[in-house]
Amino acid sequence: MGSTARERNWSGTVTYTAERVVRPRTIDEAAEIVARAPRVHGIGTRHSFNDVADTSGVLLDLTGVPSDLVVDHAAGTATMGAGTRYGLVAPELDAAGVALHNTGSLPHISIGGAIATGTHGSGTRLGSLSTAVRSFELLGADGARRVLRRGDDDFDGAVLHLGLLGIVTRVELDVEPSYRMRQDTYGPIPWDRFVANVADVHAEAYSVCSYTVFGDRVSEVLLKSRVRDGADDVSVPDAVLGAPRLPGRPADGHHTARDGSVGPWWDRLPHFPIDAVPSVGSEVQSEHFVPLRHAAAALEAVRGLADRIQPHLHVCELRTMAADPFWLSPTQGEDVLCIAFTWRKHPDAVAALLPDLEARLARLDGRPHWGKTSSLDVDALEALWPRLPDFRRLVAAADPERRFASVFGERVLRT
Numbered sequence: 001m002g003s004t005a006r007e008r009n010w011s012g013t014v015t016y017t018a019e020r021v022v023r024p025r026t027i028d029e030a031a032e033i034v035a036r037a038p039r040v041h042g043i044g045t046r047h048s049f050n051d052v053a054d055t056s057g058v059l060l061d062l063t064g065v066p067s068d069l070v071v072d073h074a075a076g077t078a079t080m081g082a083g084t085r086y087g088l089v090a091p092e093l094d095a096a097g098v099a100l101h102n103t104g105s106l107p108h109i110s111i112g113g114a115i116a117t118g119t120h121g122s123g124t125r126l127g128s129l130s131t132a133v134r135s136f137e138l139l140g141a142d143g144a145r146r147v148l149r150r151g152d153d154d155f156d157g158a159v160l161h162l163g164l165l166g167i168v169t170r171v172e173l174d175v176e177p178s179y180r181m182r183q184d185t186y187g188p189i190p191w192d193r194f195v196a197n198v199a200d201v202h203a204e205a206y207s208v209c210s211y212t213v214f215g216d217r218v219s220e221v222l223l224k225s226r227v228r229d230g231a232d233d234v235s236v237p238d239a240v241l242g243a244p245r246l247p248g249r250p251a252d253g254h255h256t257a258r259d260g261s262v263g264p265w266w267d268r269l270p271h272f273p274i275d276a277v278p279s280v281g282s283e284v285q286s287e288h289f290v291p292l293r294h295a296a297a298a299l300e301a302v303r304g305l306a307d308r309i310q311p312h313l314h315v316c317e318l319r320t321m322a323a324d325p326f327w328l329s330p331t332q333g334e335d336v337l338c339i340a341f342t343w344r345k346h347p348d349a350v351a352a353l354l355p356d357l358e359a360r361l362a363r364l365d366g367r368p369h370w371g372k373t374s375s376l377d378v379d380a381l382e383a384l385w386p387r388l389p390d391f392r393r394l395v396a397a398a399d400p401e402r403r404f405a406s407v408f409g410e411r412v413l414r415t
């Protein structure tokens with residue numbers, strides 16, 4: 001049930017310092033471990049690029065606990081184990097006639113891990129994956145299970161919790177009637193034209209992603225469009241800002257179909273299928289969120305570092321995300337532009353670059369992704385997250401002996 005070997009995150013850039021990783025088969029087994037271990041911390045599928053999931057004690061991995069999916073059509077919810085991967089449960093949801101509002105780019109991640117860090121897809125009117133949480137069950141420091149529901153006091157502080165409030169066992173998500181989608185690619189768009197219209201481009205479809213390496217253009221814009229109920233297809237624009245619709249790629253084993261073909265939501269919202277290595281596979285990622293009103297200034301600020309960025313960059317993906325009320329959310333209070341860097345696996349060079357990059361974006365209220373690399377220290381984070389002191393109080397009340405403390409939380413958040 002346990003492992004003592006030093007385990008690493010998906011990218012191989014973080015070696016966990018935990019004394020062991022334990023994989024219970026049931027929630028009762030998990031509760032026993034929580035009751036016994038002086039220090040214990042939840043871990044998902046290890047796709048974070050930093051040590052947000054690490055602890056000096058025991059890492060509790062719930063991916064071996066059956067998902068036990070329960071769909072409640074009347075309530076519009078689906079409840080499942082927190083260790084469940086999106087990509088495994090999504091076809092089951094579809095078969096039950098329901099869908100999620102969005103997914104991240106990869107379906108490999110666990111639901112518990114995604115909501116803990118505010119993982120998101122794209123869509124100016126779509127909240128992060130954490131916003132779909134109707135309620136969740138938490139194994140607390142006293143070993144008891146409690147359920148937190150949307151509308152409860154402190155729910156907005158607890159959904160995006162970085163693993164610091166306890167072990168999440170079950171998650172109840174909002175679902176809606178199932179739908180189908182298509183992905184269409186457009187490009188290229190000259191840089192100045194794109195930057196002058198970035199918010200409009202990202203409002204062109206249900207979900208929009210743009211790609212650039214900060215040269216003289218945005219190479220590709222990807223529109224993810226929903227097919228209306230009862231329709232066979234949906235009309236999509238012939239051009240975006242003058243850039244034509246391209247033939248796109250059919251599903252090729254690495255990417256989901258980007259050729260305008262219609263398919264289920266779970267095979268179009270993510271960029272990668274679950275049986276493929278997602279993204280590049282040899283990389284580091286950082287991601288920065290700026291209020292959408294600062295989108296043009298932020299893109300120009302980053303492009304000012306293009307000479308230093310390009311040697312280390314695979315590609316940068318731009319997305320948007322709707323505001324939410326969660327205390328630790330990168331989009332708390334305002335809609336944002338998400339600037340996601342897939343860096344070559346040059347961790348030292350990226351670490352050397354990030355302070356300048358993040359200083360430029362911090363002047364525009366740029367916040368980092370909790371699950372990716374960042375150079376920001378606690379003072380910088382306090383300036384960017386006004387509810388951080390409230391979150392610390394929540395952690396202190398839920399876990400006075402700091403049994404769920406993480407390496408990241410102690411170092412970066414002083415929790």
Ligand SMILES: Cc1cc2nc3c(=O)[nH]c(=O)nc-3n(C[C@H](O)[C@H](O)[C@H](O)COP(=O)(O)OP(=O)(O)OC[C@H]3O[C@@H](n4cnc5c(N)ncnc54)[C@H](O)[C@@H]3O)c2cc1C
Nearest residue numbers: 042044045046047048105110113116119120162163168371
């Ligand atoms: C190739 C790639 C593509 C990515 N694409 C996106 C993207 O499109 N959008 C985006 O926003 N992010 C993206 N990410 C980042 C990733 O989605 C987040 O880091 C996410 O949190 C990873 O989930 P995980 O299950 O791997 O969790 P882990 O990395 O294992 O853990 C993350 C956090 O969740 C906590 N946690 C996990 N399970 C539990 C539990 N049961 N109880 C309590 N706490 C728990 C951990 O303590 C930790 O704080 C990507 C990462 C990779 C590697």
